[in-house]
Amino acid sequence: MKNIQALHERFTQDPVSVRLGGIAANFSRIASFAFSPKNSRAVESMIEESKYFIEWTATETSPDVQAFLVELQVKLALLQLRWPEISKDISATKEIAQEADKWSNSLLRFSGILS
Numbered sequence: 001m002k003n004i005q006a007l008h009e010r011f012t013q014d015p016v017s018v019r020l021g022g023i024a025a026n027f028s029r030i031a032s033f034a035f036s037p038k039n040s041r042a043v044e045s046m047i048e049e050s051k052y053f054i055e056w057t058a059t060e061t062s063p064d065v066q067a068f069l070v071e072l073q074v075k076l077a078l079l080q081l082r083w084p085e086i087s088k089d090i091s092a093t094k095e096i097a098q099e100a101d102k103w104s105n106s107l108l109r110f111s112g113i114l115s
Contacts (some may be wrong), residue, residue, distance in 0.1 A: 004052065012056050019057045020065075020111035026050045027104035033099040040087045047080045065110045072103060 026046050033039035033046070051073060058069040058101060079086070079096065086092040108114050 007052065008056060009048075011053060016057060017111045017113060018051065020061075020107050021058065021113045023050055023053045024104040024111065026053065027100040027107065031100040031104065032099065034056055034087075034093045034097040035090075035106035039086060040083070042085070044080070047076050047083065051076050051080075061110070068106065068110065075099075102105045 011022070014022070024051060030043055030050075032048050033043050054069045054076075058066050058073075061069065086096060103112050
């Protein structure tokens with residue numbers, strides 16, 4: 001993974017709405033990349049990065065968004081642990097892709113970017 005400190009400094013310069021949009025973009029990429037085994041490492045990296053992004057953003061959001069982000073943190077941690085086996089199962093990757101797409105859409109709504 002990239003230099004975490006540099007990533008933190010760059011990411012937290014943006015307003016919360018933009019950060020939520022960035023996390024949504026990561027989930028959209030996860031949904032897109034999940035189907036190809038050759039993208040497995042990229043998906044793992046995006047999962048890890050998304051966990052950091054959520055950590056650096058959650059405290060600056062409203063309680064309902066915080067609750068959603070905490071739930072996502074738990075799901076990402078479990079996904080990260082199971083990713084090696086999930087990435088080999090087409091039906092499991094399809095399910096993860098659908099979930100990641102839903103998470104992305106929810107984050108975009110929370111961000112206000114779509115308004």
